[in-house]
Amino acid sequence: MEIGEKSFTENSDAIKEELHKLLKVSSCFQCRRCTNGCPVTFAMDLYPDEVIRRVAMGQLDRVMKCSTIWICSSCETCTTRCPNEVDIAAVMDFLKESAVRSGIQPPERKTLAFHESFLKEIEKRGRVFEGGLMQSYMLRSGELFSKVKNGSIWEDVKMGQRLFFKGRLPLLPERIKGRREVRDLMKGQRGPSSK
C-alpha cells in the first residue's frame, strides 16, 4: 500500500491521514471501553487504550514494537463498542503491517511466521491447503526443531493422523485456474524490496 511504502517513522502526512482521519485515533477520550471488553488483555504488554493514546501522541516506534498488536485476535469487540468510532482493531492491523514493512522483528515471531506461511500458500495455489500450511509454518517458525527436541512433535503427528482417519485431512491440495491473477493481486505484499 502507498502509505506503508514510505518509511513509517517519517510519520508522514499519509500516515497521519490514515490514523487520524480514517481510523479516528484522535477522537479517543480514554474511556477504556476497548480495554475492558478485550478478551486477551491478560497477554498484552500495552492495553488497547494505551496503544491508541500512544499513536495519537505520535509514539509510533514504541507501539510498532509492542506485543499487543500481535496478541490482538481481531475479534472486533473494541471497534464495535467504541463510542467515538475509533477503529481500534484496524489500528492494530495498520501497526502490524507497518512494523513488518519497517523491518521490525515482532515479539510474537511465531504469529508472524504463521501469517507469512498462510500468504505463501495462497500465492502458490490460490487456496490454502492446511497440510501444506502446517508444514511450512513448522519450518518457518522453527517449531519443527523445538518440537522434535522436546518431544511434543508427537502430539502434532497424532492430531494429523486422527484428522486423516476421520477423513478430514486431504493429501492433495486444490489449485485454482486463476493462480496468476491471484499472484498479481498479491504483488508488493512484502514491501518495496520485493517489487
Add this chain to the structure above:
Amino acid sequence: MKERIQKVSYYPGCSLRGTARDYAKSVEAVCDMLDIELQELADWNCCGATAAHSLNKRVAINLAGRNVMLAEQAGKDMVVPCPLCFNRLKTAERELTGERKDLYDVKIKGGKIQIWDLATFLARGEILDRIKELKARELGHLKAVCYYGCMASRPPKITGEKRYEDPVSMDLIISALGVKVRPWSHKTDCCGASHVVARPDLVSKLVGKLFERAFRAGANCIIVSCQMCHANLDLYQERIMKEQGLKGSLPVFYFTELIGLALGHKDARKWIKMHFVDSSALLADGLEGALA
C-alpha cells in the same frame, strides 16, 4: 424434479475443503433438503483470512474482492458458511464501493448481490417454517448453548447484524428443532481462532472460559456455525479441559448437523462421527433406534 425455491451462489472457503469437511457435508445436504440450490462460485480463491488483513490491507481487500467480483458475475446472492470468510468478503465489498476504491486492483459494482452469513440466511421465517414442516424427530433431550463467536456479528458496520451483542440466528433454528436453548453470557466471546497454532496457551484460556460458562448454563452441548470455533472447541477439548481444571465433556455440533439430524438425513450421524469429542451417548439418549 421438484421446483427449487431458491438458487444461490456458494462460497465454501478453504477449511471446508479440509478439516471442516464435516461442516461442508452437512451444509450441502441440509440446503438440498431445504430446497436451496447451492451453486459453488467458479474458481473462488482464499479470502485471505487473518493473515492477509494483518500483514497487508491492500492484498486482503484484493483477495476477498476477487470473490465478490466473481459472485457479481454469477449474478446471484451468495451464502458463506464460514463467518471469517463472510466477514472478509463483506469488508472487501464495503471498501471496494467506498471512497478509497481506487487504491485496489479489483473493481466491483456493489449493490448487485447480497452476501449472506449462512446461519442468518437459514434463520429467516420462510426457511424456519420449512424446517419445522420437514422435522422428523425431536431433539428435546439436548440442552444447548449457541456459540456465535466474533465474525458473523462484528463489527456491525460490516456484517449488518442488528443484534451484534446478542445474535439469535442459531437460537431460532435450534429451538425450531425442539432443542432446549439455554441463555448464556458468552455467545459472542472470542475463541482465539488461529492463535491456536502459534499461541495455543491463549486459546486454552479463552476456550476454557467458554466451557466453564456453558457448564454453568446447564448445557450438555455447544452449537456453532464457525469451523475455527469448532476446531478450537472440539479438536483440543480434552487438553483444554485438563489444562483449565475442568471436568466433563461437551460435544460441539454445527447447527447444520443438528438440522440434518432433526430432519432425518441418513448421513447426519456420519458427519458427527468426524468430530473428536464423542457424542454417541448424548445422541442415543432419546433418539431410540432412529440413529442406529
